[in-house]
Amino acid sequence: MRAITKDKKSAILREQFIPDHVFFYIQKGGIRFFDGDQNYPFHEGQCGIALKNRLAKFSLLDSIDEFEPIIICFEEAFLKDFLQKHPRAIAANPSKNAFINVAPTMLIDEFIRSLKPYHKDVMELDEAFEALKHEELLLILLRNQPELANLLFDFGIPEKINLEAFMNRNFTFNVSLQRFSYMTGRSLSAFKRDFKAIFNETPSRWLVQRRLEEAFFLLQKKNRKPSEIYLELGFETLAHFSTSFKKRFGLNPTALIEKNT
CATH class of the missing domain: 2.60.120.280 (Regulatory protein AraC)
Incomplete structure (x- = not known):
């Protein structure tokens, strides 16, 4: 303290x-x-x-x-x-x-x-x-x-909560799967099992895809810049974000902006 x-x-x-x-x-x-x-x-x-x-x-x-x-x-x-x-x-x-x-x-x-x-x-x-x-x-x-x-003075551990709602609200946070599982009241194995049943995808892959979809929306509809959004979406570097974006959508984030102007 x-x-x-x-x-x-x-x-x-x-x-x-x-x-x-x-x-x-x-x-x-x-x-x-x-x-x-x-x-x-x-x-x-x-x-x-x-x-x-x-x-x-x-x-x-x-x-x-x-x-x-x-x-x-x-x-x-x-x-x-x-x-x-x-x-x-x-x-x-x-x-x-x-x-x-x-x-x-x-x-x-x-x-x-x-x-x-x-x-x-x-x-x-x-x-x-x-x-x-x-x-x-x-x-x-x-x-x-x-x-x-x-x-x-509430010393209890997090209770099991709605996983789908939690992940759709917190997908931009770049924390470990262990942290996500703890916060949703699950063991890591139970978290992965429940996640697969709900999203039909592994947590790691889903997080990347969900962040990229949000990035596409922000760039195309909100006129945001790649340098403004990559950190808030949970990507650690602009280079990693740009590479992942191109792999998913076939063009660089800046190319999408230029295409809309």
């Missing part, structure tokens, strides 16, 4: 799976999260919580050069210890959203300012005070929004 600031895109754009609940406060700039269903913009002075076991993409808001968040992860071990020290009734209340807005308050603002004396290196908290500051923050959050307890 740590509080850090980052001013480099690459430092925050890599992670697409959220393994622990994460509190974030935007000190400078702004960021937009996308969970496969909707966008969540956060601007300077705003804060929120990213819920664990979710997929998300991150992009800095346009025309913003500097970006400095404070990020604090609430790991499961810490949350279980906290619950033993501060018992409370918990009612399971799963959220469809991956991000929760946290209402700004004077207590949160004062907490953010209180972190400065305990920072070391790249805004990492001094280990001697880390657990205390995390506990302080969680007490503040639960005082302001008690309903957060039903989300933060």
Whole structure:
């Protein structure tokens, strides 16, 4: 668990799976999260919580050069210890959203300012005070929004869900099949078996084809550029995207654009 600031895109754009609940406060700039269903913009002075076991993409808001968040992860071990020290009734209340807005308050603002004396290196908290500051923050959050307890203290694993709907919503996320299987409440072997029964194709092949179909639509109907879409569709490099696109449709992405103009 740590509080850090980052001013480099690459430092925050890599992670697409959220393994622990994460509190974030935007000190400078702004960021937009996308969970496969909707966008969540956060601007300077705003804060929120990213819920664990979710997929998300991150992009800095346009025309913003500097970006400095404070990020604090609430790991499961810490949350279980906290619950033993501060018992409370918990009612399971799963959220469809991956991000929760946290209402700004004077207590949160004062907490953010209180972190400065305990920072070391790249805004990492001094280990001697880390657990205390995390506990302080969680007490503040639960005082302001008690309903957060039903989300933060849910220690269950993902339940088995509709695989077809999940994959059609999240096919652009470039994560492992093991991650997809876990998030849909299946073992890897059960995930592959169910996937074949639904889509009549292997997961890897289906993901590539589905991403290419979406790319064709974006290029032809939305006038997007290859350089704008390859990352958001789950391709790691523009070269890989272009090669796969030509193999599937018989022409380069740029050729399709020129053909439409």
